[in-house]
Amino acid sequence: MTTTTENPSIVCYNVSWEDSFYLSAGLAVKIKEAKYVPDIIIAISRGGLVPARIVADFMLERNLLCLRAEHWDVGTKHKKVKITGSTTNLESKNVLVVDDVADSGDTLFxxxxxxxxxxxxxxxxxxxxxxxxxxxxxxxxxEQMDKWQWIVYPWSIYEDTSDFIKKITAQPHTAEQIYHRLGASFNLEIERKLFDIILDEMKSDGMIALNKDALVQVR
Incomplete structure (x- = not known):
C-alpha cells in the first residue's frame, strides 16, 4: 500500500486483493478478541460486501445480510445518504455492521x-x-488515516480508474500518456494489462473514443 505522488489533485491510497483479505481477517480477529458475538452481520453495499463476507467467514457467522447506502462518487459527496434494502426482524438482535472505510462518516452514522x-x-x-x-x-x-486520501480498493478498480481517466481525457491523451498520468498525478497503481482492459471497456461503454492517435472523453 503506497501513497507517494507528484502534485496530485486527488492522492490515491492503493489497496490490493491480498491487502484487503488480511485487513478483513484482522478485523474479524479484533472483534472476536473483544468477545462481541453478533446475531447478524450487515454488509454495507457496495464497499462492505467483500470485507463483510471475509469477516463472516472468520467469525463462522452464517447470518449475513446486505443494505445499500449511497454516499460517495470519486471525489464527490452527495448531500444525503440513502439506505435501501430489506432486513430481517432486528428486534433485540446484536448487529455487526461492516464497511470498507469510514470516510466522511455519514454512511455509518x-x-x-x-x-x-x-x-x-x-x-x-x-x-x-x-x-x-x-x-x-x-x-x-x-488502519487509521491521519490525512484524507482516496482509497482504491480492488472491488472498485474499474469505476475508480475510469473516473480518473475521464478527468485526464478532458484533453486528448495517448494511452501511454494516460497510463503515466494515472501514476504521476493521482498515484493510482495499476498493472498495464488491467489498464489496457479498462481502456477497451471504456471505449465499449462509450466513455472515451479514439480521435486520430489520442483518446478523448465522450461522456
Missing part, C-alpha cells in the same frame, strides 16, 4: 440510526480504514 429505529439491541460498527476526517469513528478498524 446514518446506518446506525436506521438500525436503531428497527429495534436492534446493540449495534457495533467495523471498517478496514478509519479516516480522522470522519465524523463517525467505528468501534473496530484496522
Amino acid at each position: 446514518e446506518m446506525v440510526k436506521y438500525l436503531k429505529e428497527r429495534g436492534a439491541a446493540s449495534i457495533v460498527t467495523a471498517a478496514l480504514h478509519y479516516k480522522k476526517t470522519s465524523i463517525f469513528k467505528p468501534d473496530f478498524f484496522i
Whole structure:
C-alpha cells in the first residue's frame, strides 16, 4: 500500500486483493478478541460486501445480510445518504455492521440510526480504514488515516480508474500518456494489462473514443 505522488489533485491510497483479505481477517480477529458475538452481520453495499463476507467467514457467522447506502462518487459527496434494502426482524438482535472505510462518516452514522429505529439491541460498527476526517469513528478498524486520501480498493478498480481517466481525457491523451498520468498525478497503481482492459471497456461503454492517435472523453 503506497501513497507517494507528484502534485496530485486527488492522492490515491492503493489497496490490493491480498491487502484487503488480511485487513478483513484482522478485523474479524479484533472483534472476536473483544468477545462481541453478533446475531447478524450487515454488509454495507457496495464497499462492505467483500470485507463483510471475509469477516463472516472468520467469525463462522452464517447470518449475513446486505443494505445499500449511497454516499460517495470519486471525489464527490452527495448531500444525503440513502439506505435501501430489506432486513430481517432486528428486534433485540446484536448487529455487526461492516464497511470498507469510514470516510466522511455519514454512511455509518446514518446506518446506525436506521438500525436503531428497527429495534436492534446493540449495534457495533467495523471498517478496514478509519479516516480522522470522519465524523463517525467505528468501534473496530484496522488502519487509521491521519490525512484524507482516496482509497482504491480492488472491488472498485474499474469505476475508480475510469473516473480518473475521464478527468485526464478532458484533453486528448495517448494511452501511454494516460497510463503515466494515472501514476504521476493521482498515484493510482495499476498493472498495464488491467489498464489496457479498462481502456477497451471504456471505449465499449462509450466513455472515451479514439480521435486520430489520442483518446478523448465522450461522456
